[in-house]
Amino acid sequence: MTSLWKKLSVPAAAAVAALTIAQAPASAESKFACEPGDTYIMNVMVSAHPYWVPVFEGFKQAASAMGCEVIFSGTPDYDITKQIASFEQDLVKKPKGILLHPMQADPFIEPINRAVDSGVAVVTFAADSPNSKRTSYITSDNLAEAKFAAEEIAEQLGGSGEYAVLENPGQSNHDLRVTAFIDYMKTHYPEMKLVGRQASNQDANRAYQAVQSMLQANPNLGALWIPEAGSAEGAVAAVLEAKADVVIMHADVTPTTLEHIKAGNVHMALNPNQGMQGFMGFVATFMAAHPDMIDPFNDYERSGYNPMGIPFIDNGFAVITKENAEDFDLNAYMEGRS
Secondary structure (H helix, E strand, C coil), X not given: CHHHHHHCCHHHHHHHHHHXXXXXXXXXCCCCCCCCCCEEEEEEECCCCCCHHHHHHHHHHHHHHCCCEEEEEEECCCCHHHHHHHHHHHHHCCCCEEEECCCCCHHHHHHHHHHHHCCCEEEEECCCCCCCCCCEEEECXXXXXXXXXXXXXXXXXXXXXXXXXEECCCCHHHHHHHHHHHHHHHHHCCCEEEEEEEECCCCHHHHHHHHHHHHHHCCCEEEEEECCHXXXXXXXXXXXXXXXXXXXXXXXXXXXXXXXXXXXXXXXXXXXXXXXXXXXXXXXXXHHHCHHHCCCCCCHHHHCCCCCCEEEEECCEEEECCCCHHHHCHHHHHCCCC
């Protein structure tokens, strides 16, 4: 066919294309479509956090293209028991699938397994429960984020100096961002010294107090790496109050930290491509709920697992600096959206 296209004139090529289209079945319908009433749910913890807004927008965009209904769900609290309870309530609605951000991995194993066994597809995003029966996991590459942050901070400090981290033990993506960062520093920049490591659990007040203590104990502290934006808000406040010269980098972004980036108070933020995370998250959940669409070249029938099973989908991440911060204005992004 390639050689034919090369030899045909433009009008002749158009005629062949028209003939090809005419020969296609006129009544062909896409299988990427929902039956009336098919519903998909996105479940999160700390549901008022601005991070979820672009993710859910991407989720809705994909659902709308397929004629599906969606629900945003979860708990306003940073509380694993309450999130599991909200997940249980979601199951009562009998959705086709749930895109889940599990606050912690192990407590969600049993609820996820029970959901899958009942016929509800489950895909995780941004944080995982890898030992559960969830079908797929979509996130940014936390190892790549940690490596980028370590190299950038080491470069800013000239390859030697003191650094500290804040963390949220128990949340898989945040744990990986911190542990991989520290390991990379130890291996590649031995002159960089870890002088502080405290849990802030996404609480700006706890982060403020933690960084205050770090600065008092380590007046030569040169950099901070923070796995999320909520704690970064408190960290920046402490650094500004102390009038300290500290390179601050964090993952994710909030309207507050975006303003600090614009002002030069935060050096950089590494932000997962949230819209893609939601869009691809919906597609993965839809496919997990329709495994009959896939006939892969493997032993899925003998093994009894969902043929859609993809261990990891990378939605990528963006580097936010003072120069491109305007492109990450959430209010501008949401303008005109329902």
